[in-house]
Amino acid sequence: MHESSSPPRVRFAPSPTGSLHVGGARTALYNLLFARREKGTFILRIEDTDVERSREELSGQILSAMEWLGLDYNEGPFYQSSRMELYRAAIERLIARGSAYRAFETAEELDVERKKADAAGRAYRYSGAGRDISPDESDRRARAGERHVVRLKMPAGTIVVEDLVRGRVEFPPEALDDFVLVRSDGHPLYHFCVCVDDAEMRITHVLRGDDHLANTPKHVALFDALGVPVPAFAHLGMILGTDRKKLSKRHGAAAVEEWREAGILPEALVNFLALLGWSPGDDREILTREEMEREFSIDRIGASPSVFDPEKLLWMNAQYIAKMPATEILARCAPWLAAPPPREVALAAIELHRTRARTTVEMARAVATYASDPEIYEPDGLKKQVKPDTAAEMGKFLERIAAVSDWTVGPLEAALRASAEEQGISAGKLIHPTRLALTGVTVGAPLFDVVALLGKETALRRLRNFVDRISASEPT
RNA sequence: GGCCCAUUCGUCUAACGGUUAGGACGCAGCCCUCUCAAGGCUGUAAUACGGGUUCGAUUCCCGUAUGGGCUACCA
Numbered sequence: 001m002h003e004s005s006s007p008p009r010v011r012f013a014p015s016p017t018g019s020l021h022v023g024g025a026r027t028a029l030y031n032l033l034f035a036r037r038e039k040g041t042f043i044l045r046i047e048d049t050d051v052e053r054s055r056e057e058l059s060g061q062i063l064s065a066m067e068w069l070g071l072d073y074n075e076g077p078f079y080q081s082s083r084m085e086l087y088r089a090a091i092e093r094l095i096a097r098g099s100a101y102r103a104f105e106t107a108e109e110l111d112v113e114r115k116k117a118d119a120a121g122r123a124y125r126y127s128g129a130g131r132d133i134s135p136d137e138s139d140r141r142a143r144a145g146e147r148h149v150v151r152l153k154m155p156a157g158t159i160v161v162e163d164l165v166r167g168r169v170e171f172p173p174e175a176l177d178d179f180v181l182v183r184s185d186g187h188p189l190y191h192f193c194v195c196v197d198d199a200e201m202r203i204t205h206v207l208r209g210d211d212h213l214a215n216t217p218k219h220v221a222l223f224d225a226l227g228v229p230v231p232a233f234a235h236l237g238m239i240l241g242t243d244r245k246k247l248s249k250r251h252g253a254a255a256v257e258e259w260r261e262a263g264i265l266p267e268a269l270v271n272f273l274a275l276l277g278w279s280p281g282d283d284r285e286i287l288t289r290e291e292m293e294r295e296f297s298i299d300r301i302g303a304s305p306s307v308f309d310p311e312k313l314l315w316m317n318a319q320y321i322a323k324m325p326a327t328e329i330l331a332r333c334a335p336w337l338a339a340p341p342p343r344e345v346a347l348a349a350i351e352l353h354r355t356r357a358r359t360t361v362e363m364a365r366a367v368a369t370y371a372s373d374p375e376i377y378e379p380d381g382l383k384k385q386v387k388p389d390t391a392a393e394m395g396k397f398l399e400r401i402a403a404v405s406d407w408t409v410g411p412l413e414a415a416l417r418a419s420a421e422e423q424g425i426s427a428g429k430l431i432h433p434t435r436l437a438l439t440g441v442t443v444g445a446p447l448f449d450v451v452a453l454l455g456k457e458t459a460l461r462r463l464r465n466f467v468d469r470i471s472a473s474e475p476t
Numbered sequence: 477g478g479c480c481c482a483u484u485c486g487u488c489u490a491a492c493g494g495u496u497a498g499g500a501c502g503c504a505g506c507c508c509u510c511u512c513a514a515g516g517c518u519g520u521a522a523u524a525c526g527g528g529u530u531c532g533a534u535u536c537c538c539g540u541a542u543g544g545g546c547u548a549c550c551a
Contacts, residue, residue, distance in 0.1 A: 015551045050550060107549055123478045149549055175479040183549040190551050214480055214546035279489055283499045309487050312501040355514035431510040443512035
């Protein structure tokens with residue numbers, strides 16, 4: 001069918017009618033991985049033939065999302081809107097060859113037909129009237145300026161699609177219509193542009209969403225009409241929301257951009273998406289980009305749809321944060337760190353929190369506490385950890401810790417435990433209020449690491465503020 | 477309605493006729509522990525249903541059910 005010897009050429013062809021979707025990102029990723037694995041070429045093509053719906057800034061968003069994910073293409077981006085001449089030439093060839101024909105019904109007339117068929121419970125099909133107009137008459141009417149569309153003359157027989165994921169799929173001729181290639185205003189339509197471009201770009205493999213499987217017989221017929229080899233197809237199962245409906249904006253966080261803003265690392269999102277419909281064949285879950293590029297294969301792609309599980313994405317992101325160098329994490333946190341602490345403090349804070357933050361947003365928040373004193377104390381924490389005696393106990397502890405000169409974990413812990421013992425209370429009675437005093441929250445990194453990292457001046461100031469605060473609000 | 481696709485733990489998936497149906501997320505418990513995590517250990521939970529084919533079906537075939545897609549002068 002196609003030459004397996006020459007390297008494949010694949011493409012990702014999004015329509016700029018929305019920002020990049022996780023489903024689109026996965027399609028792009030699989031195309032890229034396949035191209036890398038097979039030493040082929042990955043092409044980016046923007047399908048902006050729908051002038052009403054396509055918006056230029058959305059193309060930019062798609063490009064930037066792809067760049068963020070590291071989905072680099074070898075050729076492109078090509079914009080269909082600037083390839084109109086190509087489509088015009090192709091349609092003329094098709095008409096001249098008799099593979100396509102002009103049809104002069106108006107949209108309104110067709111609408112009436114469709115409604116009639118609907119009412120009668122019949123499946124609507126175009127009458128095919130345009131097929132019977134002689135080429136001469138067709139040319140004459142077109143020259144006279146009569147409005148018309150151009151339709152493809154579909155072949156009479158069953159169309160067979162050999163899908164690399166689904167196997168052989170047959171489409172009976174009754175199911176296919178002479179569909180429109182060019183609108184009456186001269187605009188070429190999606191299916192037509194896709195095939196002309198795939199042919200012109202010598203695309204060998206089409207990896208795309210399952211939603212296009214039913215369109216594929218149209219494309220096969222079009223490639224035949226164009227007189228070019230039919231590429232191989234691989235249709236990927238849809239990505240679903242947790243309600244098992246096709247993932248959409250309704251589900252929230254369907255766009256790559258939203259995950260970026262939520263503090264998900266591009267490496268983690270790519271890893272997660274790679275495993276949504278593909279598996280390396282063993283139990284590995286965390287794969288490097290190199291491993292994916294080396295091991296990806298179409299025959300390990302599953303056919304069924306997959307539910308996008310944000311919980312697992314978060315887990316995977318946490319895995320990446322746990323392993324990433326602190327300097328790198330700090331750089332990734334930058335967008336959320338308006339007022340970062342000194343670099344050395346920030347890096348140490350990251351080490352303290354790398355197993356506690358699932359996203360860079362959470363990490364940034366943790367790091368920020370080392371830069372600025374807590375403005376509020378967690379209300380539940382105050383209620384739970386501040387008892388009538390707490391202010392007094394903390395006051396005594398404060399005196400003792402203020403005398404510590406070697407401000408490191410060992411001496412600090414010793415000071416706290418000694419103070420607890422001296423007061424005849426458990427260490428926890430001091431530990432928990434201290435954490436609340438220093439960070440404003442009741443959970444976090446091991447306390448003495450926090451105290452040490454904060455430094456004497458800052459730690460004492462926060463403790464004093466806290467003691468003042470609880471003394472003031474305590475009933476006397 | 478017509479045509480097409482899909483169906484293994486709640487979720488992502490492995491097992492390409494023979495496995496105690498494996499791993500991961502989640503959840504639960506235990507260990508560790510100043511809290512919360514992380515980590516370790518243990519547990520929970522699946523072949524949609526009905527027929528075939530076969531010595532033997534998660535695996536192949538046919539129905540049914542459920543979900544999804546397409547059926548535009550959208551993409």
